[in-house]
Amino acid sequence: MASVTIYDVAARAEVSIKTVSRVMNNEPNVRPMMREKVLEAAQALGYSPNLSARSLAGSKSFVIAVFVDAALTIDHWRSERGADYLSRIQLGATLQCRDAGYHLLVELIDHEAPQIRQEVGALLAALKPDGVILTPPSSDNAIVLELLNKAGTPYVRLGPEEPDGPGPRVHMDNFAAARDVTEHLAALGHKRIGFVVGEPRHGASQARRAGYLAAMEARGLSVEEAWIRQGDFTFQSGHDAAKALLALPDRPTAIFASNDDMALGVLAAAAEAGVLVPGEVSVAGFDDSPSARFSRPQLTTVRQPVVEMAELATRMLIKGQVKGGAAGAMAEPIDELLPFELIHRASTAPPPVG
Amino acid sequence: MASVTIYDVAARAEVSIKTVSRVMNNEPNVRPMMREKVLEAAQALGYSPNLSARSLAGSKSFVIAVFVDAALTIDHWRSERGADYLSRIQLGATLQCRDAGYHLLVELIDHEAPQIRQEVGALLAALKPDGVILTPPSSDNAIVLELLNKAGTPYVRLGPEEPDGPGPRVHMDNFAAARDVTEHLAALGHKRIGFVVGEPRHGASQARRAGYLAAMEARGLSVEEAWIRQGDFTFQSGHDAAKALLALPDRPTAIFASNDDMALGVLAAAAEAGVLVPGEVSVAGFDDSPSARFSRPQLTTVRQPVVEMAELATRMLIKGQVKGGAAGAMAEPIDELLPFELIHRASTAPPPVG
């Protein structure tokens, strides 16, 4: 079927294509009557400007790309957390794109591949997106950031591991959130609080651990080395950590696992050991993943503003608030910190008396 | 930064742009030596053909779009199932796109909106994707299908509710899968098997229920009306259904919930009622969602080949195996049925003796 073009609309409205263009782009300097005629013709013909043509002729592509790690997605497509985090980001981004007449392109990036430079370079050259949303580990990938800067493509780093790095970023305060969870446990009366650390390569893991330690210190609570167990953000690692913690002679009365998958593992280990939650041990997680509500008891956890982060990043990109290339480097640094939320559910309670 | 164009490459390689075009598109009729020169120049310059220009000049856009329901995504972005199903589809599609140099565009469609016709029409006109992957409920939306046919855009219906409808489709056999689950329970020795029906508007709900009934009949097992409870695919509905089933005077020894969320609700209700799973009652689900492995006990369920379905659909679209518009209507009907897998886990066992 031959498509309807700007010429068809112009002919029907008896104006030049330039006027049609003005109307379609909401540009000024069109008499209301002309606008009416054009709109009418466009409507009647079912006209919608061709994106490729607009993109080729103009300076905007109406495309926002989101970079997602290929290995992470593939490895964890079965894992609750991975999929959920990324789909929330995509939801936020798509929502904002749709409202603004933009389109969201999902690009799988192989961050470990030797040819990443070429791959990403080709992507940017071929697509010329108006903006790129970087999800971890893209948010911290030096090559990706360099190519983006070189191409002059605006981007936003979502939840970067190194919040001090360069470039615009939207994230939340992992340190403060972990501190608040620990505070919450301490306020319930817990003094022996165990902690399960996340995957060590994730910056968030260190921030959360530091938040835990800071709260313990602020409360004047001592921390035994045995109370801190290394995990890797998986259910299994939480399970193993809890098994060890619960076997301690003077075991903790609360365990704070620094993500929900691990907290679920803690719950499972407790059930197997016949330890009541929260009667004998309180358990807290981090993420507010869907399964945090499907578990028994439901998990006390931290809700990350993931959808909101993606929405904000997308809006900033669409509105042109983020400058690319050299202009971006000159501009005022952008650093948006979004509020988290502590979700109190049934897995935390005061410690057993005696 | 001024981009590298086909002219730059042609100049450097000392050939015409047409030759560069031939090389970039792997067309025949280029002497190896010329090809070498062009490749070298392209490499040196970091050239990658501009997608918009290719799309505008040629007949291909190198874009595959996936249609996703807006309301469903928003309502269920917190729900395990919704997000997981869709992110698996996206994973499969993105994977195949990347391998073929295609790009995946995610479009949120508001299927309830009165202006859906205009919205989708505009989308197709603006994007001119080489193919569209339809996820439920797009797979069965008459307006979407009509517009796609009118635009001549090839599409694949993923897991359509009405498997008998027109157009190419990729799906799995819900009837056979539900039958197999029921068979599995019957083979374990269960005779009183309860069933929790899914959201009635989903075609899959009816197919699964029919599979359950067929297996019961084939086994010569009677089905009491009280054993079949209406659910809506949510945890809560599974919980409520199980509460009623477990309160029955001669309660079922097995409960087959037709998705995992509901099965998780059944598990929770059993735990609250002090009924052991699988000791006193067996529980089976459907979907193999991530939480099916995080539950205690882990769920016996059906693994849907969602990633595979998306991969197949995307490949068919990219390879041009699916024809659009009138050509599609003339072509041989495409109906790909992918195999499911019954996953035996700890939630099902023989019924209690006596």
Added chain:
DNA sequence: CTGAAAGCGCTTACAG
């Protein structure tokens, strides 16, 4: 306020 011309970076159809 409106429009005629040029051009974005490619592919198509054709010529040699």
Added chain:
DNA sequence: CTGAAAGCGCTTACAG
């Protein structure tokens, strides 16, 4: 096997 010309459907820069 190679290339010169035309054109895809828009926007930009400019003229009036």
